Amino acid sequence: MTDDDPTATDPEASADGREQTADTTGDADTTTEDGAAESDTASEAVDNVDANADTDADANADTDADANADTDADANAEPEIPRDVQKYARFKKMDGAQYDRVNEFLRDRTYVTAREWAIARLCADFRTETGVEMTKIGENLPELVPFMTDTYTPQAVNQARSSFEGKVHKAGATFLYGAMSGFFTAEELDELMYEVTEVAKFLLEVEGVDLSVADELEAEERISSVMREVRDASADLRREDLSDDASDD
Incomplete structure (x- = not known):
């Protein structure tokens, strides 16, 4: 075998080849392991990002849910009733009464309606130095008056x-005209005063005013006294008018 034989094998060349092959194989393994490690690290990072995203989403969802719940609770919450409205004690004797029944009673005995009567009473009770608290009365009317x-x-x-x-x-002008005109005798006028006074006292009692017997008698006496003065004054006025007419004749 000669030096030019192409089939001849150089021991050193073969050794270098084997070493290069071994080195290349080792590098490939290292590269593969490093790549796998980097891949695992990237996957973990992605998983962590996803986990954080899920946590943030859940937290935001919980916050939104709480905010919506608070908003709904505020919207559904009933307005707070003012303290003076809560303590208002008039008309308690009419708990369960129907408006139509109350209105019918008043219309049979007075000129006013149940609505006018109740609101007039409230306007007197909720009057302040600057005026009547009409907004408070209107907004809390069902709380203030049962019917x-x-x-x-x-x-x-x-x-x-x-x-x-x-x-x-x-009504006052009509009543006084009837009393002053001479259409009623003294006895008839006293009877009329008694009847209308009884109706007025009943309405006061319904509002919650407790009238003692002494108070009732005093009020009746004062009213009767005033009416006697009105009757006497009107009688004198009529006599003077008749005298003037007779003098003219």
Whole structure:
């Protein structure tokens, strides 16, 4: 075998080849292990990001749910009733009464309606130095008066009060004219005064005013005294008018 034989094998070359192959194989294994490690690290990072994202999403969802729950609770919560409304003690004797029944009773004996009567009473009780608290009365009307079932605007409250006052003025003028005109005798006028006084006392008692017997007698005496003065004054006025007419003739 000659040096030019292509099939000849160089021991050193073969050894170098084997070493290079071994080195290459070792590098490949190292690269593979490093790649796998990096891949595992990346996967863990992704998992951590996903976990954090899920945690943040859950936290945000819980926060939103709590916020929505608080908003719903605030929306559904009933408005707080003012303290003076809670303590208002009038009309308690009419718990369970129906508006129509109360209104029918009043219309048979007075000029005013149940609405006008109740609101006039409230306007007197909720009067302050600066005026009447009509907004408070209207918003809390069902809480204040058992037979009233709807809330009222301040304008509606003012209208009812004005209507009550107007009717009282007209009723007063009608009554005094009847008393002064001579249409009634002294006995008839006393009987009339007794009847209307009984109705007025009943309404006061329904509102919660406790009238003792002494108070009732005193009130009746004062009213009778005033009416006697009215009757006497009107009689003198009529006599003077008749005298003047006779003098003219």
